[in-house]
Amino acid sequence: MLRFFVRLFALIGFLVVAAVVTGVVLAVRHEPSLPETVVLELDLRDPLAEGSVDRLGSFLGHETTFQEVLDALERGRTDPRVKGMLARFGGDGASFAQVQELRAAVERFRASGRFAIAFAESYGDTGAGNRSYLLASAFDEVWMQPLGLLGLTGLSAQIPFARGALDKLDIQPQVLQREEYKSLADSVMRTDFTPAHREMMESLLGDLTNQIVDGVAVSRRLPSAAVKAAMDRAPLIDREAVDAKLVDRLGYADEAREEALRRAGAAPGADTMEAADYLDIAGPPNRSGPTIALIHATGTITGGDSGKPGLGEVTAGSETIVSAIEDAVDDPDVKAILFRIDSGGGSVTASETIRRALVKARQSGKPVIATMGGTAASGGYWIALAADRIVASPATVTGSIGVVAGKMSVAGLSERLGVHWGVLDTAPNAGLWSPFRPFGPAGEERLNAIIDSSYSTFLSHVAEARHLTPEQARDAAKGRVWTGTQAKTLGLIDELGGVDTALTLAKQAAKLAPDAPVTVTGYPRPKPLIREILDLASGKGDLVEAVAVLAGLRPALAELAPLVKAARSGAVEARMPPLGLER
Incomplete structure (x- = not known):
């Protein structure tokens, strides 16, 4: 009460x-209006959210979304009032795939005759700045504050292996996976890399590193060898970065803003304009013509509604996503569906539920184009298989075609603590998923049968959707994680690109001209504000993360929490292993 x-x-x-x-x-x-001279200001220091941000949360401060930045650049490059932009950088907030899509958007913006200035106190500071600098290098002028550091240090992967700790606690992990590259269980079953796990990670890091070096070299008009030499020496102090021709000017934030306004020919006293404010007045691009539905699957795939339970882990709830797909199918104005995926997987059954809804959408005559964000692996790749075409960025982490299931047996720990469990079963496998005893022979047989069935289904979906033989599907699978570039070579995706490329394909599938105007509408439609308020009052809403005070623990929790959750639940998971890429 x-x-x-x-x-x-x-x-x-x-x-x-x-x-x-x-x-x-x-x-x-x-009635708001825009000045005749506009300089867009983008804050790219924090992570860019995929999908929409609830309006109730926006009362606590605006959270910039990835789509919002893309929309501002696309709208601005055709607006004669917009003369250029100034972007603020910091650490590696955006994913590799987001960075590559934004680089393409910046290049289109500059190709329209507008300038682009990048500024950072440090690119990475005491952490990595690979992704932030890769994006900044696409700007025509790169600034850094004096005494700043350029953290183009290359990539590092740090993956936790908790078997030693579990042994000390007498906790027995019993997790099975298919196949050798499906390394999710390795973090609780082993104390170090297996040869296959190490090979996969070295290949992944090598390809991503080459993409960074090549991207910076092209943008800065430098030999790749010179960029690699700078990377091997980094972090670079301010003058070293200038001497390496990676930074154009040393200066402060106010000086960079003054330079941007000067280049724009702004009147005295003018100021820059944030992307959200600009879009509120100018309106987004793609707001006239036939409708293309944009649906997001972001975070761990689960049953139920999408949300942010627990420690703020974003979930892609099958009920929310299926409802959005069905609404788009029922809307006669919708000519095609853009399905944006940023997920490392999750529940096999929830993934199959979403895949089935997309299949039905196609059968109804609504084409589906999947566009992959930073990650579309395991269950995230499973749901992409229902699309007519799959688009990924070169750096998108995808594949991981495999499944995992099992549990943690705490029987030993329980006995050590003096807690003994009396057991009464009515059937051999009645206590199959109990954490207080290990699997017996009958339980292991059932677990293997379940995993084999799920993996076989996954492989058949891959072979059918990608027009591969069973042998080709399995060679591309084995639980291995690939970059988008590697996946394209293997036939797992159709095109390299981002939302812009996917939108062009959606128009083509809808029998529209490539330059035809369209209205891109997000599904599900946003809740009315009063509904969000009532949900909050009833305890259903997304609350602010009070546990953010535990920020120092969150990197480790983020890596290990999915493993513990999967193992304790016994659910069959199509989930990508932790990659441990340095942020």
Whole structure:
């Protein structure tokens, strides 16, 4: 009862404040307009969210989305009022795939005759700055603050192997996987890399490193060998970065802003304009013509609704995604579906539920184009198989075609603590998933049968969707993780590119001209604000991450939590292993 009244008064207080704020805004707000000279300012220091951000959360501060940045650049390059842009950089917030898509957007922006200035106090500072600098190098002028560091240090992978700790605790991990490259279970079953695991990681890191070096070399008009030499020496102090021709100017944030406004020919007293503010007034691109539905599958694939349970782990709920697909199919204005995936996998059954909904969408006459973000692996790749065409960035992490299942037996730990469990079973496998005893022979037989069935289904989906023989499908599978470039060679994807490339393919599939105007609409449609408020009051809403105070523990938790969750639940998972790439 006390909890109810706390929520009730919180709701009343929130509504009162919201009403006052809304009234003030409406009272003073006039029809907004843009100045004749606009310099866009992009803040790329923090991670860019895939998908939409709930409006209730936006009251606590605007969170920039990846699509918002793309939209601002696309809209701005055709707006005569927009003269250029200034972007702020820091650490490696964006994923490799996002960086590559943004580089292409920046190049289109510059090709329209507009300037682009990149500024950072440090590119990475005391951490890695590979991705942030790779994106900054696509700008026509790169600034760094004096005493800043250029962290183009190359890639590092740090993967936890917890078997030693589990042995000390008398916890017995019993996790099975298919096949040798499916290394998710290695983190709890082993103390170091297997040869296959090491080979996969070295190949992945090598390809991504080459993409960084080649991208920077092309943008900065430098030999690849010179970029690699700078990487081997990094982090570079300010003058070293200038001497290596990786940074154009040393200066401060206010000086970079003044230079951007000067290049734009702005009037005295003018200022830059944030991407969100610009889009609020100018409107996004792709807002007229036939509708293309944009649906996101972001985070761990689960049953139920999408959300942020636990420590803020984003989930792609099958019920939410299927409902969005069905709404898009039922809408006669929708001519095609863009399906954006950024997921390392999750539940096999939830993945199959989503795949089935996409198959039905295609059967209804709605083409589906999958576009992969930073990751579309394991269950994330499973759901992509239902698309007519699959697009991935060169650095997209994909593949990991395999399954894993098992549990953690804490019987030894329990006995050590003096807790003994009396057992009564009505059938041989009645306690199959109990964490308080290990699998017996009958349980191991059932577990192997379940995994083999799921893996066989996965392989058949791959072979059928990608027009491969069973042998070719298995050679590309074996649980191995690939970059987008490698996946293209293997026939696992159709095109290299981003949302822009996928949108062109969606138009083609919908029998529209490549330059035809379209309206890109997100599904599911955003909840009304009042509904989000009521959900919060009832305990259903996404609350702010109070556990963010544990930030120092989050990197390790992020790597190990999926393993513990999968193992304790006994569920069959199509989940990518931890890659441990340095942030």
